[in-house]
Amino acid sequence: MRALVKETAGPGMVLREVPKPVCGASDVLIKVHYAGVCGTDLHIWEWDSWASNRLRPPVVIGHEFAGEVAELGREAEAAGLLAVGDLVTAEGHIVCGHCLQCRIGEAHLCRRTQIIGVDRDGAFADYIAMPASNVMKLDGIPPETGAIMDPTGNAVHTVLEGGIVPGSRVLVLGCGPIGCFAVGVARAAGAALVLASDFNDRRLELARTMGAHVTLNPGREDVVARVKELTGGDGVDLVCEMSGHPAGHAQAFAAARLGGRVNMLGTPSRATEVDFARDVIFKGLTLYGVTGRRMYGTWDVMQRFLRSGQLDPRPVITHRFPLDRMADAIQVIKDGQAGKVILEIGA
Amino acid sequence: MRALVKETAGPGMVLREVPKPVCGASDVLIKVHYAGVCGTDLHIWEWDSWASNRLRPPVVIGHEFAGEVAELGREAEAAGLLAVGDLVTAEGHIVCGHCLQCRIGEAHLCRRTQIIGVDRDGAFADYIAMPASNVMKLDGIPPETGAIMDPTGNAVHTVLEGGIVPGSRVLVLGCGPIGCFAVGVARAAGAALVLASDFNDRRLELARTMGAHVTLNPGREDVVARVKELTGGDGVDLVCEMSGHPAGHAQAFAAARLGGRVNMLGTPSRATEVDFARDVIFKGLTLYGVTGRRMYGTWDVMQRFLRSGQLDPRPVITHRFPLDRMADAIQVIKDGQAGKVILEIGA
Amino acid sequence: MRALVKETAGPGMVLREVPKPVCGASDVLIKVHYAGVCGTDLHIWEWDSWASNRLRPPVVIGHEFAGEVAELGREAEAAGLLAVGDLVTAEGHIVCGHCLQCRIGEAHLCRRTQIIGVDRDGAFADYIAMPASNVMKLDGIPPETGAIMDPTGNAVHTVLEGGIVPGSRVLVLGCGPIGCFAVGVARAAGAALVLASDFNDRRLELARTMGAHVTLNPGREDVVARVKELTGGDGVDLVCEMSGHPAGHAQAFAAARLGGRVNMLGTPSRATEVDFARDVIFKGLTLYGVTGRRMYGTWDVMQRFLRSGQLDPRPVITHRFPLDRMADAIQVIKDGQAGKVILEIGA
Amino acid sequence: MRALVKETAGPGMVLREVPKPVCGASDVLIKVHYAGVCGTDLHIWEWDSWASNRLRPPVVIGHEFAGEVAELGREAEAAGLLAVGDLVTAEGHIVCGHCLQCRIGEAHLCRRTQIIGVDRDGAFADYIAMPASNVMKLDGIPPETGAIMDPTGNAVHTVLEGGIVPGSRVLVLGCGPIGCFAVGVARAAGAALVLASDFNDRRLELARTMGAHVTLNPGREDVVARVKELTGGDGVDLVCEMSGHPAGHAQAFAAARLGGRVNMLGTPSRATEVDFARDVIFKGLTLYGVTGRRMYGTWDVMQRFLRSGQLDPRPVITHRFPLDRMADAIQVIKDGQAGKVILEIGA
16 A cells, blocks of 8 residues: 655655555554644654654654544454444544553553554555544544544643633634634634634634634734733633744733633743743643543544534645645645645545 | 512512612612513512512512612722613622631522522612622623523523533523523533423423524423434433423433433422432432522623623513513413513613 | 352352353453452342342352452453462453443443443452453552452542542441441541441441541431531531432431532432422532442542551451351341451452 | 831831721721741841832731731621630731632632732731631631641642642642641641652751651752652652742652642742743643632631641741841741741730
């Protein structure tokens, strides 16, 4: 089968023929229809320091996808939940099930997590084998949406953690694809006011499409001052920090109300100077670090949002490429004019 | 001034002239514009056993209202939050501030609560004096809506307690005015599926107007079977029990999913037989008794829902009467064809 | 091997030779050292209506036990967490892993739960095979304690649900073994006042041994009046309802403070008449039905309590019998003078 | 009466005669018996940048105290909760009651807080007038303990926020008086393992006296490595950050387990460099900034801990001085050999 492979240490990936993955007893073999291209894939393509420390080539890349069940292992079949031909997506974190975190309902923090497309072969290929317990039926969710449920789930996790959204004022800092999804999730979850901030006007346009009441561009206005003005001087109840920039952190802490919450997903590449006394302690803030998706509470809520029509992430998809045009996909992301980019592999 | 007074033990009320209330140092004197008529007022009119045990006539009736600030006590003025002419509504539970419940954030359960229109003079009058701390500005909320924020707040409390609404499936059992408000609140708070049940088709129509996805009439269909069918066999995550009937309780426990929640507001007039083993313990259910409104968390969320336009309770208002037609207001409620009934007093 | 078997519909059990269980690929074969006898086993012995509806003889009885790893299946061995010779105990609920409840962290409510000693072969035998994911190492916890971690875990679940114990006032209604464990758990978790009630003075003595500050006998005193007196008129923050009697339910609702919590574990054999208006709604109570143990949050906390010495359930063990004296074990339980009864099988 | 007054901008305080405070209608005049000296008082004495920006001399200093009711205002008397002669303490944050935070149960974050001894006259005096709603009866709590319930309450707030203490592993970073109180609170609340760290061995001795299982000195050992070793490699569930040093922050983030919690009370005087990706986001940590005491949930739990004997903060008191020896009190604090220092004013 075809697969996009990081073959050796260094930039780029190659499309080549590799053997179809073996479907173990408790696995499901999935024919990939669509796959999402993520910032992580860009890091891997570029072979930055994170990538070179983490990956051990050769490895098939790609961790966001949807497809069709092609084969079921013996135990997976016995469980009776899936059948050949089912349209499915999957959680890409494969966890140990035994550590403290797995045992107490925090499997998204499993210390032995294997991520597909990073630590083991991924989804930019005609087929991928996944443990059956990671696989979920689409049941009416469009396959393109299925291909981006991994990052949409990041947004669901970020927005819902803390349980304060209905009637709340939410600021999304950073309107990359996950930020735009977060705007849509905040609206679906009953936020009273959703503000979205980014330097890139095209992204702000996507945020508006996803339901942002007001968009803010820090290149042209004082975001914190505007947030205060739009919230009667209070600041927002929840900041979703998706920018991963120290400047975003400073804005997040300043824009949150006394007693508010900052859920942080954007991963900064360098340290942030924090005045904890002024910004966290005297404000009584709660900060929360978002990793992955709660397994599988996040997925359950997301599926309901998607099936009810409360949330539709597809307007964020701006580009589609075939598998052999990955270089172009990487380029539009680097150009900063893309929303979500997906690969059409085998639909 | 005019006031509807329960003058002596026994049915009915009389409209007569009474002295304008004195505005104490920390009080606000409010000119009443609109007032809501509640099931409680019907009990008082009828002089049922609850009313005869609780009320000590003479007392001015009415606890749901909105109006205009006419006068401020010295301390209320000093606080600087209100001004003559402000449009306002008020929490009708006047609490002690000193008991355990008041001290730990559960003032809605204060053991020394005085309810206006029940334990002290109420709002079916040209003026009412209220402690300033109970008074809230409408700030753009329509005065008719302001007059029914007390029962709308009951619905907000019932729907939001437990923090599980976004993406959830909610069943509202009993579509009187507060049940209809609950439907609207569940939609505003991001429920994925809102089911509403009542024997009265006119009420079901109001529930649909407020956003119910599906309405169910237990006179014509098996409500629990339909709920199971509509939820893939799971049952709902949250039941809002607004009927106050033992039959409603049985449906609530049966319709909730394993691990689900039943928030109970409808106050039954007789005991319910409960099979705790089957219906609560083996199902892992949580039951919660709803009294009043959280002071003032419920009001804060409600104000945001109303000001953002996420929630508009006015379609539930079906009848309006002047103060001297209270007998007619009582009659339409008894006839069971009314949604919410309000009195136009001094707008 | 020897096993206590319910061979046919009807009272009693027989001790006989049966084949050693087969150890599947993901299973652990455990040589049983000690096993606890539970009220459930009494129901099965007596063959009451619950038992006759649920069990399909022949089945080996017993669901509380500790022992030693005798053999590991291929996958269980590969996981690397257990070794032959390890002292272990196990969660006796074998769950599907796929249903809504399993997916959202409520596996204790899995709709396809198989309970050992009820729905499949159990632990009153020389050996039992268990899925490796249900097995936990004792790591210093005494094996006798290990044998009763299932019911101790019921107590942990009952006491900790709601998260309000530190500094709280707790009433344990019903001092059978799990009630006595609950007393110890409440003390370990920092309750400020632990009250325990039972008709049986011997059980009250055990409750005192486990740390109850005050014991109450409803045969001699008005429990609710005494609770009010001991809590400055407030009532308790948490009632652990372990009696399973309608009279206990009435006391629970009356003894809880306004805004308090009643966690219910005792399973009544008949319906309770509940005045929801007076007892639940106007009091703002929360009721919660306790099934099993949270998998595996409850176990994690329990292991820490046991290893730190904060909790020691062994004083509740009053009788020990060999496997061939099950009839005597049943008799001392029926006589009502026993605390916890254990079987010494292969220590 | 006598009072310690910051008379003018600049270091030091003077003891002089001032008029007895006027007792307003809703106030209580309290004869001060004991008062606690806080780090804040040291800042005020030294007149550092925080003090010079915040205080407007002349102001009587001191915010931790206990004493005896000497006089009640008219409304305070009418409330019927206090009587002349009652031994009392008080919450020193006087809040507005009207802002968002006051209305939603977060009054400790009121944006218009006035702190006694900082923003208005305080307790290092023979008498202080306090709003009755801030005053609480000691009812059996020793007056010396009453004088330090403000900082003990800081510890209660820090330890209990998040609701995870029973059975948990807790690290207290920084063993000044509040850190030592936190050790005692963690034990009272059922922590399974309490670790305490400080550079000062005398403070570690106090931490041991308060119940620390293990003390760690970062001057002699690698605190994070030791924490990992003592928790089976997991790290702790909760870090109470009381040091207020960037080095403490780094240790806190590193010592917390994946999914753990860091409650921060120590207020740093300079910024901390934080690697949010590594230390917060990928670890799924929750950080919470602690200000004051929850009003009055924190006080309610604290009173129960103190009255039950679960917590006794008095071993932390190492020095007592009369009011005219404030300079000596300041000196022993600066010398770093003191635990808690109190002033004996009028017992």
